[in-house]
Amino acid sequence: MKALEIKNLHKVYDSGTVALAGLDLEIEKGEFFALLGPNGSGKSTSINIVTGPTRLSSGSVKVFGLDVEEHRQETKMMIGVVPQEISFDPFFTVNQFLNFQSGYYGIKNNQEKIDEILERLDLKDKKHSMTRALSGGMKRRLLVAQALVHDPKILILDEPTAGVDIELRQNLWNYMQDLNKSGLTILLTTHYLEEAETLCDRTAIIHKGKLVAVDKTKSLVKSMGNRKVLVVTLAKKFKEIPKELAVYEPFQNEYNELHLHFDSNEVVKVLEALTLLGDRVVDLDIQGQSLEDVFLKLTYNAK
Amino acid sequence: MNLTGAMTLFKRETHRYLKVYSQTILTPVISNLLFLMIFGLSIGRDIPGSDLSYLQFVVPGLVMMGIINNAYQNPSSSIIIMKYQGLISNLLTIPLSKGEILWAFLASAVLRGLLVGVVTLITALFFVQVGFYSILYIVLASFFSALLFSALGVIVGVWAKSFDQTTFVFSFLLSPLIFLGGVFYPITTLPDLFQTISMFNPIVYMVDLLRYGFTGYHEFALLLDVSVVLGFSLVLTAVSYLILRTGWRMQT
Numbered sequence: 001m002k003a004l005e006i007k008n009l010h011k012v013y014d015s016g017t018v019a020l021a022g023l024d025l026e027i028e029k030g031e032f033f034a035l036l037g038p039n040g041s042g043k044s045t046s047i048n049i050v051t052g053p054t055r056l057s058s059g060s061v062k063v064f065g066l067d068v069e070e071h072r073q074e075t076k077m078m079i080g081v082v083p084q085e086i087s088f089d090p091f092f093t094v095n096q097f098l099n100f101q102s103g104y105y106g107i108k109n110n111q112e113k114i115d116e117i118l119e120r121l122d123l124k125d126k127k128h129s130m131t132r133a134l135s136g137g138m139k140r141r142l143l144v145a146q147a148l149v150h151d152p153k154i155l156i157l158d159e160p161t162a163g164v165d166i167e168l169r170q171n172l173w174n175y176m177q178d179l180n181k182s183g184l185t186i187l188l189t190t191h192y193l194e195e196a197e198t199l200c201d202r203t204a205i206i207h208k209g210k211l212v213a214v215d216k217t218k219s220l221v222k223s224m225g226n227r228k229v230l231v232v233t234l235a236k237k238f239k240e241i242p243k244e245l246a247v248y249e250p251f252q253n254e255y256n257e258l259h260l261h262f263d264s265n266e267v268v269k270v271l272e273a274l275t276l277l278g279d280r281v282v283d284l285d286i287q288g289q290s291l292e293d294v295f296l297k298l299t300y301n302a303k
Numbered sequence: 304m305n306l307t308g309a310m311t312l313f314k315r316e317t318h319r320y321l322k323v324y325s326q327t328i329l330t331p332v333i334s335n336l337l338f339l340m341i342f343g344l345s346i347g348r349d350i351p352g353s354d355l356s357y358l359q360f361v362v363p364g365l366v367m368m369g370i371i372n373n374a375y376q377n378p379s380s381s382i383i384i385m386k387y388q389g390l391i392s393n394l395l396t397i398p399l400s401k402g403e404i405l406w407a408f409l410a411s412a413v414l415r416g417l418l419v420g421v422v423t424l425i426t427a428l429f430f431v432q433v434g435f436y437s438i439l440y441i442v443l444a445s446f447f448s449a450l451l452f453s454a455l456g457v458i459v460g461v462w463a464k465s466f467d468q469t470t471f472v473f474s475f476l477l478s479p480l481i482f483l484g485g486v487f488y489p490i491t492t493l494p495d496l497f498q499t500i501s502m503f504n505p506i507v508y509m510v511d512l513l514r515y516g517f518t519g520y521h522e523f524a525l526l527l528d529v530s531v532v533l534g535f536s537l538v539l540t541a542v543s544y545l546i547l548r549t550g551w552r553m554q555t
């Protein structure tokens with residue numbers, strides 16, 4: 001039995017947008033699994049179908065062997081989710097809020113567990129603050145607390161690191177790793193490859209509502225080579241990118257940024273090539289591969 | 304069944320308005336008291352065909368008005384606030400069936416309606432002598448009217464995309480129906496045309512039934528009153544359930 005089993009999942013929103021076009025995904029019990037994909041690839045849509053707010057158009061979703069449509073309440077009981085959008089009951093304190101949340105899952109007295117979670121998430125001294133008075137990072141952590149009060153069997157985190165500062169992010173990841181070691185299955189969506197790399201056993205990449213690749217995270221990263229990206233901010237976009245740059249698989253985005261791809265050992269060569277760009281260059285930045293770059297490669301290889 | 308869960312949502316809904324009881328419970332009572340003073344003092348005469356003073360006549364109407372306003376207000380504003388705050392997705396994620404969610408919303412709204420009704424009644428008792436002719440009819444009329452407008456509140460809350468829309472329904476549909484619903488005057492004293500029009504206003508029968516419960520005075524056949532109150536409340540409750548079931552304007 002899988003922790004999560006998604007088969008041929010399709011979703012067409014009322015607006016006509018096709019968000020999922022036959023997604024297949026399987027997550028084993030006890031895995032720390034990453035779901036990667038650029039914005040709009042359908043990560044949140046699939047999660048919302050698993051958790052309840054969104055209906056599927058066709059296909060099937062099973063959580064620990066139970067179909068989510070036939071066993072709505074049972075599957076909901078097993079899932080804890082940190083949604084992408086931060087939202088809270090504004091009328092309550094942190095402690096009241098978490099007690100209500102426990103109650104929704106049928107748990108009457110959960111103070112001990114709540115205290116333990118608040119402690120681990122560095123929210124202990126905010127226990128009696130109003131939820132609306134928390135900072136962005138604290139709100140995100142409170143959402144994590146909310147997802148854990150009922151001791152779920154699978155935890156789903158939808159881009160949880162937005163707005164959380166680096167130190168706390170580390171703390172959060174340590175906590176997630178501990179939970180995972182004690183048997184909790186975790187599904188994490190992100191668009192940072194690094195996050196998946198440090199945390200997740202396996203990674204799936206989705207694009208336009210379909211699975212593009214799934215593998216051990218290590219193998220996936222390896223297969224993509226030691227590529228880097230030079231991001232050049234231009235004063236003015238090129239109508240046509242100079243032919244001499246073609247070897248760097250260049251592409252321009254809507255922010256007037258030109259991306260050039262190169263192997264780490266070619267760094268000097270690529271910088272030299274910049275002389276071609278003259279005084280159009282406003283700013284430079286070297287980055288690891290962004291997910292978009294990985295995609296370009298994966299979809300390119302798939303051709 | 305998740306009884307604790309449904310009960311928790313009920314508590315959450317109730318806590319929400321009890322916490323600001325001065326706005327939600329006392330304010331409506333004060334406006335009702337103002338009505339009492341204005342109408343009671345200016346219209347001193349008795350109600351024709353009965354031994355009721357005007358104040359005795361109007362108190363059950365005011366109680367009904369408090370019940371209707373607040374039963375409607377609670378779920379409609381709670382749901383629209385949830386939409387604004389992005390809380391609908393949590394509502395759809397917690398392990399409650401649509402029936403349990405509906406029960407929690409209705410129970411909390413009925414309670415708020417009845418609370419305002421009771422508080423209005425108690426304050427009125429300081430000014431007027433109110434009888435309790437038939438407790439059974441008082442309970443029947445207030446409970447089912449509260450249920451009816453709670454269900455309407457759920458329906459409008461789910462339908463509405465903004466606060467303006469819920470207030471629109473309230474100001475342009477409900478308020479006129481309430482004011483023309485026999486709260487302040489006997490329908491039978493109206494000119495024929497207006498009497499006929501009033502017959503299509505269900506609130507007329509609810510007020511009539513509650514007034515009967517308190518005073519023994521009624522203008523319409525009790526069977527008609529009871530059928531309208533029961534019929535409308537059961538139909539609207541069923542509609543609100545079906546709407547939630549389909550996920551209309553809630554699930555994407």
Ligand SMILES: Nc1ncnc2c1ncn2[C@@H]1O[C@H](COP(=O)(O)OP(=O)(O)O)[C@@H](O)[C@H]1O
Pocket residue numbers: 013014015017018019037038039040041042043044045046555
């Ligand atoms: N409620 C909605 N109504 C219509 N379209 C939506 C809705 N939510 C998401 N979409 C669309 O579905 C696609 C997938 O979005 P989403 O699942 O949010 O992607 P991701 O989480 O990977 O960024 C996008 O094109 C998005 O615009």
Ligand SMILES: [Mg+2]
Pocket residue numbers: 043044045084158159
């Ligand atoms: Mg998303």
